[in-house]
Amino acid sequence: MPTAKGGKTEGSGEIVFNQNLSSTPVEQGFFDQINFGLKIDKATEAKADARHFEVGLQFRKTFLFHQAKIRAVRDALNSTPTGALTVNDTNTGVGLKTGITSQDPLLIINDLQKDFFRSLYFDNAFKFEGDINGFSVGNVSNLVYDAQFQVTTVARGIGKQAGFWNFRWIPVGIEAGYNLKNADDKSNEKHSLARIKTGAVFSLIYRASDPNSFLNRVEFDTQAVNRFLLRRENVFDEKTKKAILLEKGSKYWVQSDLKFLFGPKTPMGMVGIKVGFRRGWLPPVYAFNKAFNIGLVFESANKDTSKEIKLK
Known part of the structure; x- marks a missing residue:
């Protein structure tokens, strides 16, 4: 939970749910993965509240290097x-x-393991963006088509395979869509959206050799994305607490999370502690964030990727 000015304790919550709906072997089919995603990022303290809701379907095509x-x-x-x-x-x-x-x-x-980048993802997604305001996610809402390229490494081992790291680079992506509603500014709703983005994601995971260890896994994730708004979009005004400003240009987002997950692992998953930092703006209202937070985290069993094949 973040801490506001004056020592007042505020609350925050983040829910991320990803589910693979369909998978086919790489090089077969127009897309080899279809994924469903849901993300909710909400807090009560002003500069810790991204007011961000996102739900959608992603269609992924994988191109392997060094085939x-x-x-x-x-x-x-x-x-x-x-x-x-x-x-x-x-x-x-x-x-x-x-x-x-x-x-x-x-x-x-052995020669293949020396190759840094291993594959290229071409992602196409259709998603709904909403502003979380009270119990509503439609105060400001957009329908967006999101296409991006991701160049990825394999999960590279650390030490005696007790941990691994992975890096993904997004050289370019586009987001194009339509504003469905802006209850804060009716004179600036129902218009087209266009954005260009670039970014990167780095993940570092260490897992205990004994699955029954008290400290089962440590994960560090950091991600950064910069969106360049080609058309003016509504931006949150901290004075009026409404999305009434009109801006275009760069809007970045940086988020880092350190998680300590405690075992033994159960069929439901694991609990742990997460320490995080975030700074920047997220659509659809681009409320500025700059906050550290700490809290409990629950990770479902199917999130564990420690048994995937990894190459040094």
Whole structure:
């Protein structure tokens, strides 16, 4: 919870829910993932309240880099009999960074692990943006099409695979849509929206070797995005407490969270403590935020990605 001026304790809450609705193998189908997302970010203290509600569907297409190496290793693994002590050589030789050509799958995997970026995501989303005001999410509301490219690394191991880190870079994205309502300023509603954005996300995760350890997992996430508003949009006025200002140009958002999750893990998930910092503006009303907060966090069981395959 953030602390306001004068020592008054304020309340805040953040709900993030993501659910994969459909997945197909990469390189098959027009999209290989369909995801549902919901985010609520609300607080009672002025500069800690993003007044942000977002819900929508995302359609993702994945493009793998270094496909020749990946296909060669995959085919070698598929051709190796179950229980074999060694993996079969690849059908064809693959050029490595050392300048040699090899059919040894272990050498190819080792060479593949040296590649920093591993894939490109092309995300297309349709979402509803709302201003959380009391029990309403439609005081100011937008319908938005969101398209972006993300260049990603694999989850790279730290130490003896006790932890890993991941980096995603958003070189460019566009958000285009329509304002459905602005109860604060009826003279400036029902107009088109256009934004260009860029950003990055860095994640660092450490997990205990014993799943029953008291401190089960530590996670650090930091993300930054800058939206450039090509058309004027309504911005929250702290004096009147309404979205009546009209602005365009850059609106950035920076958020960092450090989570300590305590075990043992249950079928429902884990509880923990989260310390966070945020600064900047989020649509649809762009209420300025600058706050530290600390509070309890509950993470559902399907959020744990520690069992995913990771490469050093």
